Amino acid sequence: xxxxxxxxxxxxxxxxxxxxxxxxxxxxxxxxxxxxxxxxxxxxxxxxxxxxxxxxxxxxxxxxxxxxxxxxxxxxxxxxxxxxxxxxxxxxxxxxxxxxxxxxxxxxxxxxxxxxxxxxxxxxxxxxxxxxxxxxxxxxxxxxxxxxxxxxxxxxxxxxxxxxxxxxxxxxxxxxxxxxxxxxxxxxxxxxxxxxxxxxxxxxxxxxxxxxxxx
Numbered sequence: 001x002x003x004x005x006x007x008x009x010x011x012x013x014x015x016x017x018x019x020x021x022x023x024x025x026x027x028x029x030x031x032x033x034x035x036x037x038x039x040x041x042x043x044x045x046x047x048x049x050x051x052x053x054x055x056x057x058x059x060x061x062x063x064x065x066x067x068x069x070x071x072x073x074x075x076x077x078x079x080x081x082x083x084x085x086x087x088x089x090x091x092x093x094x095x096x097x098x099x100x101x102x103x104x105x106x107x108x109x110x111x112x113x114x115x116x117x118x119x120x121x122x123x124x125x126x127x128x129x130x131x132x133x134x135x136x137x138x139x140x141x142x143x144x145x146x147x148x149x150x151x152x153x154x155x156x157x158x159x160x161x162x163x164x165x166x167x168x169x170x171x172x173x174x175x176x177x178x179x180x181x182x183x184x185x186x187x188x189x190x191x192x193x194x195x196x197x198x199x200x201x202x203x204x205x206x207x208x209x210x211x212x213x214x215x
Contacts, residue, residue, distance in 0.1 A: 001096050006034050009095045016156060029088060029167045036085065037092025047094035047104055051111050054086030058115035062122040070181060076122050077177035083115060084170040109144075112166065116140060119173040120191070126177065127184050128191040136191050139198035140169065143205055150209040160208035162201030169194065 001009075004020075010030060011018045019030040040050065061079050064072040090108055094100045117137060124133045143164065147155075176190025 001038065003031070003034060006092075006095060010091075017161065022161070025167050025171075026161070026165065032085070033088035033092040034096075037089050037096050040089060040093050041096045045093060047090040047097070047099055048107060050086050050090040050093055051104070051108050054083045054090065055111045055115060057083035057086060058111075058118040061118050062125055065122045065125040065177075070184070073122075073126050073177045073181050073187075077174050080119055080122075080170065080173045080177065084166075084174075087112060087115065087166070109148075113141060113144065116169060116173075119169075120194075123173075123176065123187055123191050126180050126187040128187045132188065132191045132195060136195040136198060139195055139202060140164065143198060143201050146202070146205055146209065150205075150213060153213055155209060155212040160204050162204045164194075164197040164201035168197060172197075 007018065007020050007030070019027055021027075022030070057079050061076045061083070064076040064079065066072070068075065087108070090104070094104055120133045120137045123136075124130055143162070172190055172194050176187055176193075179190065180187035
């Protein structure tokens with residue numbers, strides 16, 4: 001499957017949002033998933049297997065911080081990045097191999113939320129205040145829940161691309177853990193950035209939902 005064909009199919013599964021016109025971060029993320037997904041598809045790897053692998057890797061992240069302490073955050077940052085790649089790859093494999101399914105869509109969404117819970121648990125283990133970690137996780141969860149309910153009510157799947165989409169949360173997790181190795185207090189800053197962007201995203205999404213669903 002060529003890139004343009006993939007981008008068209010990906011757009012159809014994401015509310016008409018065209019990755020070719022996305023921000024550099026999102027476009028690069030989708031393009032990387034396309035390349036690696038093509039390779040995995042040729043090997044016969046299924047999308048749900050990729051989702052499961054990513055979820056298992058996410059579970060390893062807080063364990064590394066808990067068991068290895070300060071040096072564990074370095075490994076945890078690498079594992080977050082690999083797990084996030086797996087998260088992008090499952091959808092790519094599904095599209096390229098024509099194996100998309102409603103069950104896979106639900107499984108992927110649940111795995112995303114559980115994975116981010118594991119990353120935030122690593123933040124807490126690395127020294128971020130529990131209340132800040134919980135608030136950051138709740139704000140992100142509320143954003144995705146509101147989007148899902150609005151979609152069920154008739155809004156296009158994305159509604160709006162906010163400042164705190166999945167690729168942004170991945171970057172915060174990776175660089176937050178890396179920064180905390182040099183200065184442990186920076187993990188609190190990373191959690192605060194996560195929460196701040198999630199709150200802004202909530203406002204953006206609220207406006208989009210109101211515009212989309214108001215007669």
